[in-house]
Amino acid sequence: MSEPASAFAVGQRWLSETQPELGLGMVENVEHRRVTVLFPATGERRTYAADNTPLWRAQLAAGELLRDLEGRDLTVVDLLEHNGFVTYLVRDTAGNEEPLPETRIDPTLRLSRPQQRLRAGRLDTDTWFRLRVQALEQTARLATAPARGLIGARISPIPHQLHIAAEVADRHQPRVLLADEVGLGKTIEAGLILHRLLLAGRVRRVLVLVPEPLLHQWLVELLRRFNRRFALFDRERLRGRGQAADAGNPFESEQQILCSLELLRDDPGLAESAMQAGWDLLICDEAHHLEWTPASASPAYDLVAGLAAQTPAVLLLTATPEQLGRAGHFGRLRLLDPERFGDYQDFLNEEARYAPVAELVTRLLDPSPLNADEQQRLEELVGPQDGGGPDPDLEAGALATEAQSSSEEADNAVPPGRQALIDRLLDLQGTGRVLFRNTRAAISGFPERQLYPAALEPSATESIADIDPLDPQRSALDDPDWAESDPRVDWLIEQLRALSPAKALLIAAAAETVLDLRRFLLERAGIHAAVFHEGMPIVERDRAAAFFADPEEGAQLLLCSEIGSEGRNFQFAHHLILFDLPEDPELLEQRIGRLDRIGQTETVAIHVPYRTGTADEVLFRWYHEGLDAFSAHQPAAPAVYWEQQERLGELLLDPAPEADEIAALVAEAASRRAELDAQLTQGRDRLLELSSHRPAVGRALAEAIDAEDRDPAIETFLTGLWDAFGVEREPGPSGSIVVRPGAHMMQERFPELPDEGLTATFSRTHALAHEERQFLTREHPLSRAALELVTGSHLGTSALVLTQDPRFPSSAVLLEAVYVAECPAPPVLNAQRFLPPTARRMLIDEHGQERSTEIDADALGGKCLRSRRPLAKALLEAKRKILDAMVTLAEQQAARETAELRDQAVALMRRELDGELVRLETLAQRNPAVRSEEIEALKAERDALTEALANSRLRLDALRVIAFA
Numbered sequence: 001m002s003e004p005a006s007a008f009a010v011g012q013r014w015l016s017e018t019q020p021e022l023g024l025g026m027v028e029n030v031e032h033r034r035v036t037v038l039f040p041a042t043g044e045r046r047t048y049a050a051d052n053t054p055l056w057r058a059q060l061a062a063g064e065l066l067r068d069l070e071g072r073d074l075t076v077v078d079l080l081e082h083n084g085f086v087t088y089l090v091r092d093t094a095g096n097e098e099p100l101p102e103t104r105i106d107p108t109l110r111l112s113r114p115q116q117r118l119r120a121g122r123l124d125t126d127t128w129f130r131l132r133v134q135a136l137e138q139t140a141r142l143a144t145a146p147a148r149g150l151i152g153a154r155i156s157p158i159p160h161q162l163h164i165a166a167e168v169a170d171r172h173q174p175r176v177l178l179a180d181e182v183g184l185g186k187t188i189e190a191g192l193i194l195h196r197l198l199l200a201g202r203v204r205r206v207l208v209l210v211p212e213p214l215l216h217q218w219l220v221e222l223l224r225r226f227n228r229r230f231a232l233f234d235r236e237r238l239r240g241r242g243q244a245a246d247a248g249n250p251f252e253s254e255q256q257i258l259c260s261l262e263l264l265r266d267d268p269g270l271a272e273s274a275m276q277a278g279w280d281l282l283i284c285d286e287a288h289h290l291e292w293t294p295a296s297a298s299p300a301y302d303l304v305a306g307l308a309a310q311t312p313a314v315l316l317l318t319a320t321p322e323q324l325g326r327a328g329h330f331g332r333l334r335l336l337d338p339e340r341f342g343d344y345q346d347f348l349n350e351e352a353r354y355a356p357v358a359e360l361v362t363r364l365l366d367p368s369p370l371n372a373d374e375q376q377r378l379e380e381l382v383g384p385q386d387g388g389g390p391d392p393d394l395e396a397g398a399l400a401t402e403a404q405s406s407s408e409e410a411d412n413a414v415p416p417g418r419q420a421l422i423d424r425l426l427d428l429q430g431t432g433r434v435l436f437r438n439t440r441a442a443i444s445g446f447p448e449r450q451l452y453p454a455a456l457e458p459s460a461t462e463s464i465a466d467i468d469p470l471d472p473q474r475s476a477l478d479d480p481d482w483a484e485s486d487p488r489v490d491w492l493i494e495q496l497r498a499l500s501p502a503k504a505l506l507i508a509a510a511a512e513t514v515l516d517l518r519r520f521l522l523e524r525a526g527i528h529a530a531v532f533h534e535g536m537p538i539v540e541r542d543r544a545a546a547f548f549a550d551p552e553e554g555a556q557l558l559l560c561s562e563i564g565s566e567g568r569n570f571q572f573a574h575h576l577i578l579f580d581l582p583e584d585p586e587l588l589e590q591r592i593g594r595l596d597r598i599g600q601t602e603t604v605a606i607h608v609p610y611r612t613g614t615a616d617e618v619l620f621r622w623y624h625e626g627l628d629a630f631s632a633h634q635p636a637a638p639a640v641y642w643e644q645q646e647r648l649g650e651l652l653l654d655p656a657p658e659a660d661e662i663a664a665l666v667a668e669a670a671s672r673r674a675e676l677d678a679q680l681t682q683g684r685d686r687l688l689e690l691s692s693h694r695p696a697v698g699r700a701l702a703e704a705i706d707a708e709d710r711d712p713a714i715e716t717f718l719t720g721l722w723d724a725f726g727v728e729r730e731p732g733p734s735g736s737i738v739v740r741p742g743a744h745m746m747q748e749r750f751p752e753l754p755d756e757g758l759t760a761t762f763s764r765t766h767a768l769a770h771e772e773r774q775f776l777t778r779e780h781p782l783s784r785a786a787l788e789l790v791t792g793s794h795l796g797t798s799a800l801v802l803t804q805d806p807r808f809p810s811s812a813v814l815l816e817a818v819y820v821a822e823c824p825a826p827p828v829l830n831a832q833r834f835l836p837p838t839a840r841r842m843l844i845d846e847h848g849q850e851r852s853t854e855i856d857a858d859a860l861g862g863k864c865l866r867s868r869r870p871l872a873k874a875l876l877e878a879k880r881k882i883l884d885a886m887v888t889l890a891e892q893q894a895a896r897e898t899a900e901l902r903d904q905a906v907a908l909m910r911r912e913l914d915g916e917l918v919r920l921e922t923l924a925q926r927n928p929a930v931r932s933e934e935i936e937a938l939k940a941e942r943d944a945l946t947e948a949l950a951n952s953r954l955r956l957d958a959l960r961v962i963a964f965a
């Protein structure tokens with residue numbers, strides 16, 4: 001950036017390249033090769049060495065708008081330059097023309113436009129121009145890709161999760177219960193929803209509430225999988241808070257906070273602060289801890305209810321919607337929508353009506369035509385009395401035809417018309433809109449489970465009457481040396497030796513059992529086990545989990561009390577030892593779910609030792625022969641438990657239970673499970689399963705992510721940008737790339753690049769296998785910052801190349817004008833859905849013809865004249881008039897296209913939003929899960945978008961002159 005001192009004259013207007021926010025400066029003084037510039041807009045005065053200023057000359061062309069010091073809006077008609085000083089001929093709004101010296105231009109004028117830079121000879125290299133075009137194209141794709149917000153997560157694209165994430169994130173202020181069965185990826189789904197919402201700018205302030213033992217796992221998952229650095233609010237961080245009275249509300253100091261649920265529950269002052277801080281999104285994990293019955297609510301429930309009531313978007317996560325019975329489940333739905341779920345009895349009655357709907361949906365999934373009776377029932381449910389919806393498939397006539405048609409077109413796929421009917425039925429009925437529950441049964445690819453029972457003779461010294469599997473501490477408390485006589489301990493030692501070096505997770509109900517076992521194992525067999533129980537500080541628990549996870553140096557065995565059975569990821573191990581059994585089948589499923597989860601690569605071996613003739617055996621048989629709970633997840637098991645709880649409890653406490661009684665209970669459990677299974681398959685759960693997983697949608701998103709992964713565009717852009725910027729890069733281990741700040745970078749720092757550099761990969765497979773590497777997609781913070789670095793600056797906005805081409809005579813010029821579609825609207829409207837920030841490249845020749853369709857602009861290279869300043873200046877000077885005219889032509893073309901663009905965007909928006917509005921209004925008449933605010937919000941959104949889109953335009957972003965020699 002150098003200008004000779006003679007280029008400056010007092011009164012001239014210049015702009016700072018590095019600090020455009022200073023506004024339009026005016027030269028005050030030029031002496032001794034120093035130039036002093038006053039920036040009247042900010043009152044600042046700067047002195048520069050004249051041959052090294054960051055300044056560029058601000059000059060306007062005919063047709064451009066400016067404002068004078070009196071605030072009048074004027075149009076430049078012509079300009080006159082004398083001794084380096086410009087006087088403009090301007091026209092006011094009444095059509096009067098007058099001269100205006102450049103000193104009288106309003107200093108707040110923003111002149112970063114490419115034509116001014118070009119005219120002032122502020123050129124960038126051709127490389128930067130090309131990087132800019134790439135950056136614009138990538139930015140547009142970031143906003144419009146169907147899988148946007150889902151691409152950058154370090155996850156395998158699993159269709160059911162992607163469907164839920166897109167469906168939920170695209171709703172206006174989503175409020176849902178994510179209730180997939182254990183280990184199917186609720187955390188991942190919540191993370192994906194969060195990621196998509198954050199990237200679209202639709203939420204900023206986020207509070208994640210999780211049980212204390214899961215804080216670190218969440219923190220790590222958010223960072224590692226979603227590149228989100230949440231502030232951790234635990235007891236330690238907030239300890240000193242009381243003393244610092246003026247410290248303010250701690251929840252206002254951060255935008256994204258991960259907080260322990262117990263911490264807020266136990267500290268009303270803190271809970272109040274959290275409440276006052278205001279959030280866009282609340283995520284609450286393990287929501288079954290929020291106990292509710294029609295008679296009372298737990299403090300944790302009340303806390304979350306308060307937060308949920310004033311937070312627009314809420315995600316509740318639980319693997320156990322039935323835990324604590326139907327009431328608890330209803331209580332959680334109530335947190336999401338207290339109006340819709342106002343009365344528990346109504347809710348129960350409504351549930352009874354699902355079976356016929358589920359039956360019809362199942363029939364529609366079957367390719368054979370419906371019979372007359374089925375058709376009539378279908379019409380009763382979605383039929384003509386709806387007054388016709390937005391979807392013509394659902395009109396009465398089409399309904400009959402569609403339902404009659406058999407699916408000859410595809411083997412497994414449901415024909416689109418039938419799918420529309422199914423979607424409609426799912427929409428109309430039940431809790432499908434607020435509740436997502438994927439089951440293992442509906443999703444393939446889960447590992448098998450294999451049971452290894454071990455029937456052990458109780459030792460002679462062990463009193464059978466004392467053995468109570470539900471109260472294992474009793475034996476421990478009565479007899480501190482219980483393990484000496486417990487046959488399970490010897491069995492365990494043998495088992496571990498046989499399994500070695502395979503890792504095993506042992507879960508027992510009580511921390512005492514775990515601690516005693518550790519001692520015995522060490523003393524008797526020299527086995528060092530890691531332990532994990534509620535008495536340990538969280539940090540130590542995390543350390544124990546990490547010690548167990550370490551593939552080389554880690555422990556073979558982790559001894560866990562029941563708390564280890566919730567939320568933790570231990571799927572790298574394949575052996576689970578259930579030292580005792582919990583009474584509640586939900587807890588058993590939680591335990592097995594630590595290993596039987598996504599990412600488990602082998603059959604899960606479940607080892608269950610039990611002492612014959614004791615309550616151990618009763619419980620084992622009830623689970624095994626009655627519920628078949630070890631071989632697979634049994635959705636009906638909790639209901640059977642609720643029915644048999646009392647009898648089971650009595651039998652377990654009975655020191656000498658009758659064999660007949662045990663057999664009868666077990667047999668009844670088996671038949672009840674079968675009956676309930678059949679009901680669930682037909683009724684509510686079938687509907688839920690279908691609405692929770694729409695395979696075609698999920699698959700399409702997975703394929704879109706796949707296509708993104710294969711597209712090298714972001715890699716090309718980033719590597720090109722690093723090279724141009726001066727960032728160093730070299731190949732790293734196994735296909736990775738090592739990137740670090742270079743010694744001579746264009747600026748001191750490259751955004752989001754740490755001083756020590758980073759190891760990264762562009763491959764999802766590598767990223768999943770090497771979590772220590774950054775996974776660079778277009779959505780990675782570094783990529784987004786890099787795109788912004790280019791698009792948010794003037795870099796590459798004006799370039800000049802000299803080339804030869806037989807199609808053009810010597811001294812001809814072409815002007816490449818790059819426009820970007822822009823809609824000034826608040827991010828929450830997500831206007832880019834309808835008007836993406838697409839780059840439009842025009843190629844104007846000297847005759848005013850737009851030739852981008854016949855000439856490939858990318859192929860037009862040449863010698864970049866940035867460093868050939870005198871030549872560039874002379875060339876631009878000689879072509880100034882024609883170039884100005886070409887810009888004007890490009891602007892006119894852009895104006896014409898702007899009108900088209902607006903019309904298209906508005907039409908698209910109306911089609912989508914009006915359609916959705918009709919659908920919601922029709923639905924609302926039948927399904928109270930559709931909230932009235934949702935409809936009102938949609939109308940308001942449509943109106944705001946209509947207004948915003950009317951102001952959209954194509955903005956000139958960059959210019960490149962191609963001069964022919």
Ligand SMILES: Nc1ncnc2c1ncn2[C@@H]1O[C@H](COP(=O)(O)OP(=O)(O)OP(=O)(O)O)[C@@H](O)[C@H]1O
Nearest residue numbers: 155156158182183184185186187188319567569598
């Ligand atoms: N798409 C995915 N890609 C890679 N790993 C995944 C994916 N989905 C889930 N996982 C892994 O599978 C395990 C289970 O996922 P997650 O913790 O989200 O399940 P969950 O339903 O919340 O489990 P829980 O019921 O135990 O709380 C985790 O280790 C998670 O990292």
